[in-house]
Amino acid sequence: MESSKIGLIGLAVMGQNLARNIASQNFKVSVYNRTTETMTSFIEAHGSDNLVGQADLKEFVESLESPRKIIVMVKAGRPVDLVISSLLPLLDKGDTIIDCGNSHFPDTIRREKELSEQSIHFIGCGVSGGEEGALKGPSLMPGGNKKVWSELEPIFTAIAAKDFSDKPCVTYLGNDGAGHYVKMVHNGIEYAVMQMMAEAYDVLSKSFGLTAPQIADIFEKYNEGKLQSFLFEIAVPILRQKDDLAEGYLLDKILDKAGQKGTGRWTAIEGMERGVDISTIVQAVNARIVSSRKDFRTELATKYDNPSVGKQLPTEALEEIIKELESALYAGMLLSYAQGFDLLRAAAEEMKWDLNYAEIARIWEGGCIIRAQILNTLHAAFEKSNNAPLWTIEDIVADLQESWGSLRTVTILGAQSGAPMPSLSAALSSFEGMSSARTSANFIQGLRDSFGAHTYKRTDREGTFHTEWGN
């Protein structure tokens, strides 16, 4: 039997769809799963000359063309190490393992190092797009040895989504963990964008008493303008979904506890570790943490009487607020990207990754969860400015200058309405701090010097100073 071009291990939703995508592009793929029944029923449903299943790991490895290329698409963490360990005795020098799961980048760096010592290549490739993306075309973020990547490129290029110019949403990002790092930051930005959308939903509901389908009409209009994106597209039917188990709309019955799998938290920690302000992302993670404390929140809600709740604004104000909110969301999202790209820049410098920010914005234009019109704006801005920091690029400066006031208006409205806006208000504070020549840190320095003799510098002369305060 003809050997397969590539193998894939891990047949949960992402692995199944990625395998079908590869086969549909005319690359023969062998698949294997720890639980054999999953593989058998998958092959019964989708097997073909190009998509073959193996119940035995050794036979799976032997079914592959040499040097072998094996995608691992299993649960992130220990399962990836277990799969690699089980493969190692069956592989030959020069074979390649490609981890397409959401692995934490330090694990990818470690695995690449350990495997290269055994002459096995390792590529860490971020995949975004959920199950539909995996099937119809994901955004792919590979990192690892560039020469090895070039051998995989034809397959990954064929299965990737397309950007706004119909080019594949895949680009080589850099050594070892670069691909998984970029995917992690992508997910962090995804947290911030989703949180800002939730804040918009909340303020419309709390300030004007709008129902879910009324908010759907507003979001549908937003999706026709500069906020056009996959997330606004899917938000509209979510807001309009009727409950089939009870009266009313389903969204109103969904428990207000948001889950998380770790990539947002990893990004937030990275921001702290590298000294980069990514407060929109950090606050989005915090908002999920607050949401998870449902019992405690419910108890506190009986103890405190929020003076803002129930004070709805006159509907005449709504039309203007809808426009302000659109502009505020645009500013907030631009700022969450500016922060995310700042983190990428800091990591690239320290890790010696030659990241191309225009290319990163481009490969996020299609396939992935944050795909949006705004990414085309960022792609063009980075290209025009030769990858300057986003905040400094002329077109972005003009956009932020124009939408800044709306961001302030909307965060004030949130405060007045009892609608918390952790990510939008973090965007405003961060922007106002970053665009101020002078902050309040002089006051912090005074306090630090007073209680701990930490010294300070002056604005009007060179040197380091300490004062006996109060003397």
Ligand SMILES: NC(=O)c1ccc[n+]([C@@H]2O[C@H](COP(=O)([O-])OP(=O)(O)OC[C@H]3O[C@@H](n4cnc5c(N)ncnc54)[C@H](OP(=O)(O)O)[C@@H]3O)[C@@H](O)[C@H]2O)c1
């Ligand atoms: N779901 C998404 O939208 C999405 C999007 C992007 C990236 N990802 C990432 O893609 C990867 C796969 O995601 P998923 O949602 O399809 O599946 P998942 O639920 O994360 O993982 C399930 C798969 O992992 C296998 N597995 C778990 N423990 C194992 C072990 N100890 N040894 C061997 N195999 C083991 C399972 O095999 P059994 O069938 O035998 O249990 C199954 O094939 C994850 O890293 C995920 O974070 C997911």
